[in-house]
Amino acid sequence: MRELTYVARRTVEWREVPDPGLRSDQEAIVAPVAATPCDVDSSILAGHGFIEPPFALGHECVARVVETGADVTAVAPGDLVVVPWSINCGTCDRCRQGLTAHCASVPYMAMYGAPIGGSWGGLFSDLVRVPYADAMLVPLPAGLDPVAMASASDNWSLAWRLVAPHLRARPGARVLVVARGSIGLYVCDIARALGASDVLYVDPDPAHRALAEGFGAATAEAVEALEPARQGGFDIAVEATGRVDQLARTVKSLAPEGICESAGNHFRPGELPLLDMYLTGVTLRIARDNVRAHIPDALALAASGTVAPEKVVSDVIDWEDLPSALPEKHLKPVFVRAEG
Template sequence: MTDTASADPAVIAAYPAGAYHRARGTVRHLAGVLACNAAIPALRISLERDAGQRARRLRAEAADRLEQRRRPTRKRMRALVARPGARFAWHDVPAPPPPGPGAAIVHPIAVATCDLDRAMGLGRTPFPLPMCFGHECVAEVIETGDDVRTVRPGDRVVVPFQINCGDCRACRAGLTANCTGVPPISMYGFGLAGGHWGGALADLLAVPYADAMLVPLPGGVDPAAAASVADNVSDGYRNVAAHLPALLERDPGMPVLILGELGHRLPLSSSVPLYAGLVAKALGAQKIHFADRRPHLQRHAGELGFHPHATVRGLPPAPFVIDGTCTSRGLATALHHTAPDGVCTTPGVLRRTARIPTALMYGRNISYHLGRTHARAVIPHVLGLMRQGELHPETVTTHHAKLDDAPAAIHDHVVGEATKTVLTE
């Protein structure tokens, strides 16, 4: 609970005591960005390669905006912009120019919130506001360049949140999050830090590498169910699929332990841990323990067929542990609860450094995995499970709204305790 309130009393009253998140105003947000202990590593990574390309792109973006203000030549569209104080509003901005030979223009028809969106909307991350918001979507293809072969206007597609060219060595190896054709950490919906590629909560979205990026939505799969496949569902999948099958082959009845929020309150939602549990079930796990101190997450986990717990006390070490706490203390708890020859994975962290019990890990022979998802490489596998009826991400969605109502819906998601909000036409 921090800083400046930004909702009316009716919104605050809609949540249980202590469940309402307060947003940082402009001054505190900027001070927090400058003081954030994760900001320096993030900046270093974003500039460690192709810094000139990033700078040229940002300069071109600024020059284009200035030119469009002086002499508007392009059509206009609306885009949702987030500002400090959890303020969200539609802004009238220039529409993307006609696509180049290998590019496409798409129209988002189902957009989902990310677990990080709450922290970003509250001004609690290294990503400076204002920014065009949203990075998980299913879209309809509106226009394609002459060289595009895999999609055509009218197709429904999943748009990966990361930008990747599909042709560099990293992309060809399936390491699409580290595409060398664009500057590091190029993403939709992260504003300046992501390279100003725009946000998914907009009428139109430019896709620079259509054949490499866009994944056709299988017939019979609801766009609302697949909206979060662009990031969070795929993140849950990659944390599980690379490790669980081999562990189940060794012990088919082994338990899986998933940790959500255990102690220190972070302004994050917890869909990735729930998606990870669903993927574990789809891949054959029979017993999944889900620990989270929040009663509504415990109820949700129980409805999904998991064994809910408020803490990890009394639970024995498990061969496979997913640390969704995003805290240093939570990571230590996860590693201490990983069984000998077990695996612990972490979807993400918001800290610059964290201590790990290396002696314990060495003695138990624990493997620890931390990293970002290669979304484009993972998305087809996730859609395959959905098409076969083995994975149902829609069961994690807690709130629905219309895209026209995005300012209010995203604001309520950010200041409240929704796990996953999906907006559709």
């Protein structure tokens, strides 16, 4: 089979590797049918990652189950499933606490699309081995489009986690989103659907801002440019830029005892205004997403019809065009494979 491999800045290529096979009765083999780059893949492709190439890329997809081990009961061949970005067993203490990104049964940082905690391949591959099928795979609810939900593996479900629990605790909160890609746009959509009284989306890209306005958000080009009346007024802020200076500006826009969620991946160091944060009373949460625990919640919201993740999909591109099209600049391209 072929595995899309990141080989150098702005360069990916198919590499031929042996087909994966079941190694235990708990495993499944799946074939991605709709896969999309995570926002951090764009940074990797631009040469800003910290892992030396070559490695198999991709950790967001909806896949078709091809083969299951004898002990697998939650999914069957033919099912459409969401494949979470991180590898988790479902039975260790960490997994049972919902800390699925910290599973104790696999190496630290075991994930698809980056060989940090072992090599699990990438989801831009023709076939993928899923080591704990019942624990990891989530059937795609009927009626949801694999193209629209390709990002449920990570960015869509992460966006749910960044804002939904905080809006539940603070109904009608004002939400600031400082972002550069799909995560922030999903957050705007989800925040509006879950009753945020006001959403301000900050992004230098006019096309991104137009999408956010479609989700009912007010927009601004730069967080530096927020008028003073708006600063200091947000109960919830989400930063998804990968830049520490942007995170610093974001926390300065919080209301007293406000909460800031950061999507992380700050590959370069920087400083945070800790004294200002102390004086305001800021809770900053920056955490790798335990995505498997809330993929079902994020899918349920998508199935409710109150959100429109499909609007963030910028391009639908044939699977065979991955090597040429993935390094191009797109907001959220989804690569689809013809089945049959």
